[in-house]
Amino acid sequence: MTTASPHTTAPDKELTRLLHELSAPGLAFSDQVLAALDEQEAFPADAIRELDAFGLPRYYVPAEHGGALDDFGTIVRLLRAVSRVDLTVAAAHGKTYLGAVSTWIAGEPGQAARLARHIREGAVVSCALTERHHGSDLLAGEVTAQPVAEGNGGWRLTGEKWLINNVTRADQVTVLARTDPAGGPRGFSLFLVDKSRLAPGALNHLPKVPTYGIRGADISGIVFRDAVLPADALIGEPGQGVEIILKALHVTRTGCVGMSLGAGDRALELAARFMTQASSQGRRPAELPCVRREMGEAVAALLLAESLGMVAARSVHALTGEMSVVSAVAKAHVPAQVDGLIARLLQLLGPYGLLDADPHRRFAKLERDHRIIGIFDGSSFVNRNALIEQFPRLARSYRKGRWDEEGLAEATDPRAPLRPFRPQELRLISGTGASVVASLPAAVAQVHDLAGSSASHRLVDLAERLRGATDRLHEAMAAVRFSPRAVPGHAFELAERFELCFAAASALHLWLRGPAVTDEARLRGCLVKALTDLDEPVDEADREDLDALADALLSAPPGTVPSLLDSWEGTTR
């Protein structure tokens, strides 16, 4: 939520302007209309139509297939803009990217071109992985596809997929199905199912499932009954399904960050609006020191999450081979950080977060809607498990100080030209560990060199403490040993700490590569927040940095929230 600058015609700015216009009373994005739909558990079809009219689907299609997607950060910012207004709409619209990404990664050129055309024409694409009895355990899937002997080949698809976003509305569905009865990691394949090409009776939709949040979303199921698919429905080679989908999730998990950041923007904005209104005693809650401190911590939490989100989105291009780590960190940390932020603000608002001061129950709806972000596309548990599997490699790379300098420089400098995303460079485990974290000691040394000139002694001290905590963490990570399927509980705590170190390191790298005007106070706020969450000692002087962030929020123009992006506006290289 930054002001438009003459240098940018960024699509997310355009979209934000449009959404603002469409939030006038009675229009598709107004609080009243969206709250009423939520109450009726009705799909926000008008809002979705507006996003189609804006041309949002073209950003789901890579430039090489005729779309507008050449920077993954654009998707993150667009989803953030929509999520700032309504998460149900964002989840319903953004799902098409998740549905399509496997084809972008592994599809034949002709197949990708066809899908690209459909999406630009407004087709809805869904992605059906989970089943009623197997949750996140993809290798337990029972939906099967068998080769058809007669005719020109093809596949016969049978079984049920359940709890799938948009599966009833979808025109096309990417389906993971067992193609080897024995299963295993090479026992599944992916298919792009075009519903319009199926014989009558080959599929059945299951009723919408009532949900805690995003109540209007089409969360439903689909049953295939001997559905005959043409040979060209197969994505990639038979047996590659699990590999392709795991790589696709490295990308989409990173995209989910945009939804959480948008929800965080909204939470801060709503809270700030309330806190700056005079109460019945004539006093503004924002004048209370405890309120100011809490608001400051919430701003720091969002800036920290935003730092991680910016670096993660750029890493899709610049550190592609490390996305098994980066995406797991981003998807585990950002939704959890924003859930925490919303919960703390809700405490602060007290009953007003839920009741009369919020006539459309915006805050309560936001809290409900955001809960799902930490669950879909792989829960925090799944993502932390993926990190723990990579602890030995991460600890080793950190100890040896090994990282990809070129990729790191590109990932952490928003002004650097971004190389095209090359899906073939995605790897199921990172070959280099995590460059963002392995280079932290070097970044801290750089801050030392700036001491007294562009870095304050306070910043040097905070950076030094972050480095100490990160050193100790990696020693603990290196000591974790476990046999298969017996991940010790404390390893999950270490994974959470690793996420915090990654986020704080992201903020530090961004600052070091930033334009000279970049505000050091925001970086200090991020580091204080990270150290606090890492249970490192944080004293009163440190926490005063949070108050400065609160002031930035509370004095911001209505409808805006401090963002790291502010510092980068209009600074192109």
Added chain:
Amino acid sequence: MPESGIETPTADSLRSWLIDCVATHLERPADTIDTSLPLSEYGLDSLYVLAVAAELEDHLDISLDPTVMWDTPTIDALSEALVQELARSA
């Protein structure tokens, strides 16, 4: 030069390194590991074996596609595949 100090790993030396590696993960004696059985039979699931691929990369100082563990799921097959991979990257 590989960190292991092995000059040119052979299928045999790789096999015995893999046996030790797998035995350590499973916390069981090396002589109870059958090199002709898929590692999944021992409970090394599809994601866990990817971590073994990372150890192999560090041991041999080469870059591997971790899915080699899925395509050659037994220690015997993996040793042969690695010898070929080393010959290619030499």
